[in-house]
Amino acid sequence: MVSYREVKPGGKPFKRAYVAVMLWFVGRAVQAAARVDRAVAREFDDLPDSFTFCLGVEPRGPFMVVGKSKKGRVKYLGWNPAGKEIDLAMRIQNMEAAILLFTFQENNALSACRNRITVDGDIPAACAMMRVIDIVEVYLLPKMIARLAIKRYPSWSFRRKYLGRIRIYFRSVLGY
Amino acid sequence: MHLPGYYEFSARVKVVSGHRVLEKIPAELRKLGASKPFIVTDNGVSSAGLLEIVTDSIRSGVTIGAVADDIPQDSDVCIINDLAGIFRERGCDSLIALGGGSVIDTAKGINIVISENTYDLMKFSGAGRLKRALKPLIAVPTTAGTGSETTMVAVIADHERQRKMLFVSYFLVPDVAVLDSRMTLSLPPAMTAATAMDALCHAVEAYTCLAKNPMSDICALEAIELISRNLLHVVNNPGDKDGRLALANAATLAGMAFSNSMVGMVHALGHSVGSVCGVPHGMAMSVLLPYGLEYNMHKVSHFIAELLFPLAGSEIFARTPKHLRAERVVTIIRKLNQDLHDATGGRHARFFGEVLDRHGAHMVEKEKIPDIARTALGDGALFYNPEDLDYDDMLMVMEGAWEGVPLKRNLIKSG
Numbered sequence: 001m002v003s004y005r006e007v008k009p010g011g012k013p014f015k016r017a018y019v020a021v022m023l024w025f026v027g028r029a030v031q032a033a034a035r036v037d038r039a040v041a042r043e044f045d046d047l048p049d050s051f052t053f054c055l056g057v058e059p060r061g062p063f064m065v066v067g068k069s070k071k072g073r074v075k076y077l078g079w080n081p082a083g084k085e086i087d088l089a090m091r092i093q094n095m096e097a098a099i100l101l102f103t104f105q106e107n108n109a110l111s112a113c114r115n116r117i118t119v120d121g122d123i124p125a126a127c128a129m130m131r132v133i134d135i136v137e138v139y140l141l142p143k144m145i146a147r148l149a150i151k152r153y154p155s156w157s158f159r160r161k162y163l164g165r166i167r168i169y170f171r172s173v174l175g176y
Numbered sequence: 177m178h179l180p181g182y183y184e185f186s187a188r189v190k191v192v193s194g195h196r197v198l199e200k201i202p203a204e205l206r207k208l209g210a211s212k213p214f215i216v217t218d219n220g221v222s223s224a225g226l227l228e229i230v231t232d233s234i235r236s237g238v239t240i241g242a243v244a245d246d247i248p249q250d251s252d253v254c255i256i257n258d259l260a261g262i263f264r265e266r267g268c269d270s271l272i273a274l275g276g277g278s279v280i281d282t283a284k285g286i287n288i289v290i291s292e293n294t295y296d297l298m299k300f301s302g303a304g305r306l307k308r309a310l311k312p313l314i315a316v317p318t319t320a321g322t323g324s325e326t327t328m329v330a331v332i333a334d335h336e337r338q339r340k341m342l343f344v345s346y347f348l349v350p351d352v353a354v355l356d357s358r359m360t361l362s363l364p365p366a367m368t369a370a371t372a373m374d375a376l377c378h379a380v381e382a383y384t385c386l387a388k389n390p391m392s393d394i395c396a397l398e399a400i401e402l403i404s405r406n407l408l409h410v411v412n413n414p415g416d417k418d419g420r421l422a423l424a425n426a427a428t429l430a431g432m433a434f435s436n437s438m439v440g441m442v443h444a445l446g447h448s449v450g451s452v453c454g455v456p457h458g459m460a461m462s463v464l465l466p467y468g469l470e471y472n473m474h475k476v477s478h479f480i481a482e483l484l485f486p487l488a489g490s491e492i493f494a495r496t497p498k499h500l501r502a503e504r505v506v507t508i509i510r511k512l513n514q515d516l517h518d519a520t521g522g523r524h525a526r527f528f529g530e531v532l533d534r535h536g537a538h539m540v541e542k543e544k545i546p547d548i549a550r551t552a553l554g555d556g557a558l559f560y561n562p563e564d565l566d567y568d569d570m571l572m573v574m575e576g577a578w579e580g581v582p583l584k585r586n587l588i589k590s591g
């Protein structure tokens with residue numbers, strides 16, 4: 001007998017978990033970098049206070065939300081954008097695209113070019129957030145892998161790169 | 177040939193091209209189920225006598241519901257709402273946009289207001305907010321450059337709230353683009369040069385930036401060839417009808433290329449020079465194009481090299497050793513700017529230092545360069561540029577483009 005079964009959305013639990021962990025870590029690292037790295041701090045300074053940014057996977061997440069408080073302090077606001085007023089949302093269109101991105105098989109810019117990321121919000125803010133994520137990736141990833149993720153690997157001072165990396169890892173893990 | 181692992185391409189506009197094709201408009205409207213068009217145009221176009229040519233060519237075949245011939249350069253939401261009112265009042269059922277980018281965008285705005293039956297246009301700003309087909313829209317470009325007749329975007333200002341809104345939807349692509357040589361015949365030489373250089377930039381950036389693909393590449397290559405073969409001749413002989421038609425075709429082809437593959441840093445900086453200093457878009461494009469190529473050279477010299485063929489022809493291409501082709505492309509574009517400068521009696525600018533306003537003052541003041549650099553950092557075209565640019569890179573490119581000296585290659589950072 002034909003069962004006409006309904007296929008519920010979802011599935012791919014391992015990929016979901018992997019992307020969720022990556023997003024969680026990137027979110028906390030953005031918060032940390034805003035306090036450690038001057039270039040990241042400057043990008044956030046130029047954005048309005050209480051600016052909220054969300055990055056995640058369509059349609060059901062996971063997401064990460066980062067925002068500025070009214071006093072301008074950058075904070076990781078968790079994985080759930082529901083109920084928050086989002087100024088800028090960057091949505092990766094499906095789980096496979098997110099995997100390509102977070103396993104660094106496709107660089108950030110290329111993902112945007114290939115319509116795998118849609119941007120909802122102000123374009124200058126989106127440019128700023130892309131730069132922030134590029135910088136955070138340089139901190140978090142070894143050069144060999146970061147080079148795959150970004151267009152141009154920067155030449156930073158020893159201090160910025162290695163001390164910064166330690167401080168950002170430390171803060172991201174502890175979450176402050 | 178570069179085949180990316182993934183790409184998207186769409187070019188759904190019907191092109192009607194020829195020396196006397198305005199006469200086809202009534203038949204095209206009928207095919208689209210329309211019989212009473214609303215013509216939208218601006219002062220310049222109507223005082224150049226182009227509106228009359230259009231109305232004379234189509235009046236035997238169709239009732240023209242209304243004509244609005246006073247669209248300002250920076251049209252906005254209020255004007256669009258007023259015109260939509262007239263559209264409804266006169267019982268029109270379609271739009272003919274006669275003009276450049278601003279007129280075509282205004283017509284797209286009116287079309288949204290009418291088709292969605294709304295008074296709040298801004299509700300539909302952003303990507304993908306339009307859910308159904310709009311009224312038939314026929315675009316008749318009167319400059320050969322912007323390529324707006326092929327694009328799915330409209331930029332509309334809201335002066336009250338001091339912002340510009342972007343509308344993106346496949347439903348915004350005009351149904352028909354009518355390229356009639358009579359429409360660009362009276363374009364002055366300097367304008368012809370600048371707008372064609374804008375089209376050249378669309379093609380070159382589409383071909384060298386990150387979203388390039390085989391479909392847009394073909395459009396870009398053909399556009400480049402049409403421009404390089406015809407531009408100088410048309411500037412020297414404004415009455416060259418075939419040349420005019422070739423440039424109009426090139427602009428539309430380049431529009432198809434860049435509306436799919438997008439543009440890069442030349443446009444990012446060009447938009448910013450336009451918004452900070454008011455430099456006309458085509459002029460900024462002419463100046464910046466060689467700099468964009470120089471800057472991206474280390475990343476995409478193999479693609480730039482391929483442009484030598486449509487730019488210079490098969491003979492020069494074959495005679496130039498492979499490793500010199502990309503540099504030769506930059507030289508040829510600089511030479512083209514120089515030739516256009518000479519042919520227009522100095523009106524066509526080669527660098528920003530010689531762009532003057534009506535009173536003979538610099539349009540791009542040197543002190544504004546930091547402002548320009550900062551604004552350019554917020555331009556979405558940067559996503560598509562093959563190499564990254566930070567604030568200092570923007571400054572370096574702008575300073576070179578101001579002085580008219582090539583970029584020092586050892587200062588271009590590669591990582």
Ligand SMILES: [Fe+2]
Nearest residue numbers: 322374378457
């Ligand atoms: Fe352009």
